[in-house]
Amino acid sequence: MKAVIVSSPGGPEALQLAEVPEPQPAEGEVLIEVVAAGINRADVQHRRGLYPSPPGVAENPGLEVSGRIAQSAAGFQSGQPVVALLAGGGYSERVAVPTGQVLAAPEGIDLVSAAGIPEVAATVYSNVFMVAKLQPGETLLVHGGAGGIGAMAIQLAKLRGAQVIATAGSAEKCQRVLELGADEAINYREQDFVEVAHRYRGANVILDVMGASYLGRNVEALARGGRLVVIGLQGGAHGELDLAALMGKWGSVYGTGLRYRPLEEKAEIMRQVEEQIWPLIAEGKINPSIDKTFPLAEAAAAHEYFDSGVHQGKILLTV
Template identity: 60%
Template sequence: MKAVTIPEPGDIDALVLADVDDPTPGPGEVLLDVAAAGVNRADLMQRMGHYPPPPGASEYPGLEVSGTIAALGDDVEGFEVGQEVCALLSGGGYAEKVAVPAGQLLPVPSGVSLLDAAALAEVVSTVWSNVFMTANLQPGQTLLAHGGGSGIGTMAIQLAKQIGARVAVTAGSTEKLDFCRELGADILINYREQDFVEELKEATDGHGADVILDNIGAKYLGRNVDALATSGRLVVIGMQGGRKGELDLGKLLAKRGAVIATSLRARPAEEKATIVASVREHVWPLIEKGAVRPIIHTTLPLDQVREAHRILEESSHIGKVLLTI
């Protein structure tokens, strides 16, 4: 099969489309003929050598796909050959075929095309597990989502609004903020021109954010604590702004706040299956009735994977970039 390989970590030229061996599904796994793969910032980190796949995972990048089941491993129930699904992966999505544990599969929601479904599994699982299962965002509370125009951001806005939360976002352009407003965001902050801590405090009468979903990391750590409400929860899911930052424990204690750092990719298959089952129960009905939808910036063929990474590096996109197989 064809797959995108990374012979040596580096810039976008490190991505090489090559002929590799087909994967074989093991017990409890299914083999998918991939229709499309989502492109995520974690893939860029892997390409640069900063985010290797967990032990036993495919060495090829790609954390979410849609496709058709081609074969079933032993002890797989509830799925059948020929069924259209999307999947949460630990790696291997940038390929014509991929093997995945059955617990990480979701049926393609009604009303969503097979290709568009590639934009769902990793993004929805990330938002649902962090904002709702871990940080326990409640109706009437305020969520601050950094990078509101990203795939994660656009999904966080939609899901938070569906449960009755108030949503604040940061983004770097008027175009992105306007789109966030269309999705339902209440508080719009241009991080290039405004201080998100001051803007959020003013918009919430000093309350701050009950939950912050942060993909920046060290650069925003102190300011995120400043922006937290009393008993607020800061969930860090990325390190675009660096790995090491200073934390004022006095401020955190005074606010009775929590800082939670999470990673979805390296979790055991059993934990991923629990998250996927919760997503299917709580989020899939919202997608099927049209209340929540995947936001797709563009689709590119697999042999244009370097262009897909360039788009993410420039942060010129709104929503997801997909690779079609």
């Protein structure tokens, strides 16, 4: 079968289409014929050699797909439309996935667009609601509000009755943030998000993709009892934390990841995603934020577009 591999760690040109062995489902897994795969920042880190696949997982990138069941197994019927959360290998014609990470495709959207949902839905729901326990009436600060994760976080938090403020890097992206339902958009090139957060008496929950470069200011932006959840390291991995400031806020800092979690934890997250988010998609209350699609063979061009930072929402590869 064809799959996109990383020839050697580096830029987008490192992604090449190649023939690889077809995956053989192990016990508790199901084989999926891939229709589309979502691109995530973790895939970029994988391409650069900074985020390797866990042991026993396909070495090529790709953490989420949509597709159809290749053969009946474990409660799934052959040809059934599904989406799946992966630990790797999604940039392929076929993938073998633990059944706990596979869901029937949500109603209300086409199967290609559905590929942009599993990773962002699992990331947002597990971090904002399962870890940080955002409550109605609280304020959520989302960094990178115009991206796939940001778009999901804004929509879901507003539906749960929270106030949402979000950062973005241009006037166009700020407009997109407002269209998604945010109460306020912050152009981080022109505004101080700490100052804005203080107008809301601080952020009760902060969903952060930057890491070290934002650590100190995120603590400043917290409300009393606020929860900072770090899910990305775009601004570096090593930062200095003012514990006195954190203690003065009665604050908490969580660092989480999805890829290396045990299978049973991923299965529980996906169960809750199906229960809590799928009905909202079917009702048209949450819409996947899809920016652009590329054929699988043009994965390098898709990553070049992703790296440019101009996109708003998800970028997909179609098989």
